[in-house]
Amino acid sequence: MSTTADQPTQWPQLPTIELPPFLEFLKLKSFPLKVYPPVYERPKLTHDTLYIYGPGWRNSWGSFDVECLQMQIYLKFCDIEFEAKNNNEPNSSPSGKLPYLATVTGAVYDTDQIHKWVSERNKTKALASIADSEQAKAFIALARTKLHAAWLFSAWLEPLNYSEITSKAYYGHVPGPINHLLAYQKQNEVVHELLTDRDILVREEIYKDAAQALEALSIKLGDSAYFYGSSEPTWLDAVIFSYIHAIMSMPTLPGSTLGDEEKKQATTLRNLVRKHENLVRYAKTIYDEWLK
Structure with missing residues (x-):
């Protein structure tokens, strides 16, 4: 036996109200008005357009940010x-990170998507x-x-590098004290990033690893203009150049309240x-030819 619970609820139909002719103007025949x-x-x-951190050190065209400079030079x-x-x-x-590329067609690409965009245009530079x-x-990973x-x-x-x-x-364009808060937040993010593959931060170990990486890169480059003796630069050159250029072009600190040890x-x-003249020469040559 069916019950009232098994039957759908029937709602009463709302009455239709017709406005008199003199109130016709109240009807919204089109919206918005x-x-x-x-x-x-x-x-x-x-x-x-490639949106980047900038300007570069000493107001150069190349970005002071390594990841931005990599895509810029590539x-x-x-x-x-x-x-x-x-x-x-x-x-x-859209990704919350720079760089990103906005095209005239209205598309926006982050770093990984830019590589795909370049490939689709048959512009990729590979060995x-x-x-x-x-x-x-392997050298890029290094x-x-x-x-x-x-x-x-x-x-x-x-x-000294952080404060001066x-x-x-990164945050000089932001009014104080927000700029100091953002810089401090970024510094903490860097610490967490560096601790992802190590228990503690040991200054000497970090620079020792860098010295070994630079030695390997210097040996691999040799006297060539580009890595692997390529006749034209590739993505590997974009990556290595960005680090060498960013490191070498960072402003010097002629005066400071801190001591000589901090300098x-x-x-x-x-x-x-x-210590590696060929890496310095390599970065200067690329800068003079492609960025200057």
Whole structure:
């Protein structure tokens, strides 16, 4: 036997109200009634644009940020026409990180997607040998672990570099005291990143690993203009150049309230690079040819 619970609920139909003719104007025959132009409309891009941290050290065209500089120089290597715009606001990126590329078609790409975009345009610069390409991945990994850790430590944890250079480069455009808070937050993020593959941070060990990485890169480069004797630069060159250039072009500290020992510590990584004349020459040649 069916019950009332088994039957669907029947709601009473709402009455239809007809407005008299003299109230016809109350009917919203179209909505919205009026569309006002936007207060600010973002201008359309006329060129594909790479948004980066900048300007570079000493106001050069290349970014002071290693990851931004890698993509910036690689797009140059690939003969892609683009504009570089100093953004310094990672939150403007869909991924929350710089760099990112915005195209004239309205598409936006983060770093990994930019590589795919370059490949689809048949502009990729790769080593001729498959074996060399596979070995190059090992050198890229070496740079992005050992050399990258030393770069982060030098930029964010050496007291003079952090207070006088790095924090101002990344957050100097932000009014105080917010700039100091953001720099302190970033410094903590760097510490956590460096601790992902080690229990404690030992300054000497980090720089020792960097010295070994630089030695291996110097031997591999030899007297060649580009790695593996390539006739044109590849993604490996973009990665290695970005680290060497960022390290060597960081501003010097002529005066400071801190002592000579702190100044010496601030230049430790730069001095490690200077031991390898071919790496210094390599970075200068690429800068003069592609960025200057």
